[in-house]
Amino acid sequence: MTENAAKRMKMEGGGVKIGTHNGHFHADEALAVYMLRLLPTYAGSSLVRTRDPALLQTCHTVVDVGGEYDASANRYDHHQRTFTTTFPGRPTKLSSAGLVFMHFGKSIIAQHISQPEDSDEVGVLWNKLYESFIEALDAHDNGISAYDPAGISSAGLEKRFSDGGFTLGAMVGRLNPNWNDPTPSDPVEAQAAEDSKFLLASARIGEEFARDLEYYAKAWLPARTIVQDAWAKRTQYDPEGRIMVLEGQAVPWKDHLYTLEEQEGAKDGKKVLYVLYPEKPVPDAKWRIQAVPVTKDSFQSRKALPEPWRGARDAQLDEVSGVPGGVFIHASGFIGGNKTFDGAKEMAAKACAF
Structure with a gap:
């Protein structure tokens, strides 16, 4: 009872509203919501999961839905045909996770390591976290393979064994309801049950992001000076x-x-x-x-x-x-x-x- 109440409070929340789509959820918007909620502006934010344009219009920030990318209006969708934005210096088209990280990642990192956003340390971590974590989610959501399918085919390469499909995207995908799970007949209850699973997914992918941020900030980055000295x-x-x-x-x-x-x-x-x-x-x-x-x-x-x-x-x-x-x-x-x-x-x- 307490857990359900806590989840309900996090959905209904207070402060600003974050909007994303309902229905089958993916790793990109689950992480986008998690990252936003790390920042003071979104602390205690409520979450609206809908495709209703009128409801989305009431949201302070909208991710992965709405057909609009406009940072000045806090709109971060990537599904429109004209969208081609990539992270600086990288070739992969962004998803909502990449968009949020591109615009808010430096603030998240600066807050975590208590350094100015324009510091060298923040810039290094911003690029590293994108390449090591976020880019894989962008590629997964946009249907981009890690290897060129034509190149694999022409080389005659075949997979030797199943890796279980355990990617970051698949990890979140498994938290969606199964096709034959019982669904409450009341639409409000049904949406609440789906939203509860989304919050679990957001926390799960967020935990992995937080671990990567902690590792790169506290272990990987300090090693840079040691390696530089050894190199010299x-x-x-x-x-x-x-x-x-x-x-x-x-x-x-x-x-x-x-x-x-x-x-x-x-x-x-x-x-x-x-x-x-x-x-x-x-x-x-x-x-x-x-x-x-x-x-x-x-x-x-x-x-x-x-x-x-x-x-x-x-x-x-x-x-x-x-x-x-x-x-x-x-x-x-x-x-x-x-x-x-x-x-x-x-x-x-x-x-x-x-």
Whole structure:
């Protein structure tokens, strides 16, 4: 009873009204509503789910319905034939989630990290969150595949197994009522039941957004300075700059490394091949040597650790590598370990020359 009352209060609310469509809901408007409600203007806002133009006209802000995109009037629909807007520097047509994030994302981030909207930190996070989270929802809602279907077909690629269809969009879609679920005969009750499910969906996709925002703000962004320092010192360990050392502890380094290489126009022979870091931030920690992947999510390394080392451990690894203190090398050669920094550094140097 208390939960239902709380949900009803959130729908009826107070303050400004947010409008979106009723019926089958999607991840984009569920997230758009969640993001708006993070801001003071929309705190305690009520939600109107309808396609009735007269009711939508009473709303302060309307998302994903109404056939109008006009930020000055707080109208954020993307279904009109003339709509082609994309996020700055990205090719994907926006959905209501992308529109709301494009206009309000910096305010949300600035509020979260207590920095001015025009700060460098806010700008970096605004772009990163769009590319890592929001863009996938825009593409899903606009029917845009992650890979070119014609290219996949011409290459003769087939899916090896089902991934369960577990995307951000599908996660929200599963919260819609099933076709054969009982529906209250009273239209008001039926709409209230549907709205209740929408609020659950908005909270669920919002939770994922909030986790990404927290991670990128509190973990990913602070790592940028550490990686920049390591990048600047890389020629101390290899004249060609192919070995990068994270001296204090492991941090999320891949995105930042790729960005630095792109910014400085690093050629293939000058790109980092191996990243060294301690397993724990303690003085006597063992060290890891990790091969840099071709892309962030690739299982293919730029230069995997030497084949004769792969799968070897301890004394056997010492013998095949010629470096004392070996711990292991993964069977695929993407990562390995040594008991000391000097040992890991020697392994990296030998791997570069192998």
